[in-house]
Amino acid sequence: MGEPASAPVGVFDSGVGGLSVLGEIQKLLPGETLLYAGDCGHTPYGEKPAAYIRERCVAIAEFFHRRGAKALVIACNTATAAAAADLRAHYPGWPIIGMEPAVKPAALATRSGTVGVLATTGTLQSARFAALLDRFAADVTVVTQPCPGLVELIEMGDLHSPHLRALLSHYLQPMLDAGCDTLILGCTHYPFLKPLLHELLPTDVALVDTGAAVARQLQRLLTQGGLLNLGQAGATQYWTSGSVEHFRNVLHAFGMHSDVVESLGT
Numbered sequence: 426m427g428e429p430a431s432a433p434v435g436v437f438d439s440g441v442g443g444l445s446v447l448g449e450i451q452k453l454l455p456g457e458t459l460l461y462a463g464d465c466g467h468t469p470y471g472e473k474p475a476a477y478i479r480e481r482c483v484a485i486a487e488f489f490h491r492r493g494a495k496a497l498v499i500a501c502n503t504a505t506a507a508a509a510a511d512l513r514a515h516y517p518g519w520p521i522i523g524m525e526p527a528v529k530p531a532a533l534a535t536r537s538g539t540v541g542v543l544a545t546t547g548t549l550q551s552a553r554f555a556a557l558l559d560r561f562a563a564d565v566t567v568v569t570q571p572c573p574g575l576v577e578l579i580e581m582g583d584l585h586s587p588h589l590r591a592l593l594s595h596y597l598q599p600m601l602d603a604g605c606d607t608l609i610l611g612c613t614h615y616p617f618l619k620p621l622l623h624e625l626l627p628t629d630v631a632l633v634d635t636g637a638a639v640a641r642q643l644q645r646l647l648t649q650g651g652l653l654n655l656g657q658a659g660a661t662q663y664w665t666s667g668s669v670e671h672f673r674n675v676l677h678a679f680g681m682h683s684d685v686v687e688s689l690g691t
């Protein structure tokens with residue numbers, strides 16, 4: 426590809442969930458210029474067929490590729506499961522960072538020997554997730570919980586309504602009943618629910634998510650490629666395939682700056 430270190434990094438998700446990863450990247454790599462795309466017009470990915478998700482991911486990856494992005498971060502577990510392999514085959518040599526539920530650290534951390542995974546149906550049903558369990562969860566019991574409806578509420582900027590609280594409690598109960606002491610947030614939307622999760626969960630239940638690890642992996646790949654931008658503070662530019670105004674409102678509700686928000690046009 427041959428992009429200079431000053432080129433931007435593309436980051437995308439089915440919607441606003443990937444902002445939880447973007448925040449970690451902004452913290453760790455403040456010199457990078459970041460381009461974020463939220464596919465809000467097509468969210469949620471979690472209940473959609475893998476072929477549909479792949480098509481969306483290719484369109485967004487191409488959007489960033491044309492803008493000269495030096496790396497791509499798939500800030501979505503569901504999209505990684507459906508499309509990471511295809512994207513890597515399509516763009517050989519382009520650093521592409523995907524993400525998957527933090528089964529390995531959770532399996533190492535659990536004391537009760539039972540961990541829970543909150544994720545989308547698409548992630549939990551994927552071959553990639555099955556392989557992850559085979560690899561890292563042989564010695565622990567894993568309780569999986571698909572959470573339809575949560576992403577839709579978070580996309581609306583809802584992080585604590587009574588309806589959300591009831592839905593989340595409903596999803597948590599079977600994991601608590603099974604004795605989980607470690608819960609994996611296997612969808613990038615869910616870290617925004619941490620304040621509510623801390624209210625609903627006993628204090629000895631730990632939460633594990635992957636945003637910071639993804640930022641570190643991006644740092645490693647950029648360093649290896651001599652592509653790290655050590656310059657002055659980089660800005661972040663946003664695109665959405667949904668309503669620009671709504672996206673801006675959700676960004677503010679999540680306490681993030683919205684330098685520029687534009688329509689993705691795809």
Ligand code: DGL
Pocket residue numbers: 438439440442443468469470471472500501502503504545548576611612613614
């Ligand atoms: N944020 C996404 C993830 O990490 C998926 C949300 C969706 O269902 O669109 O899995």
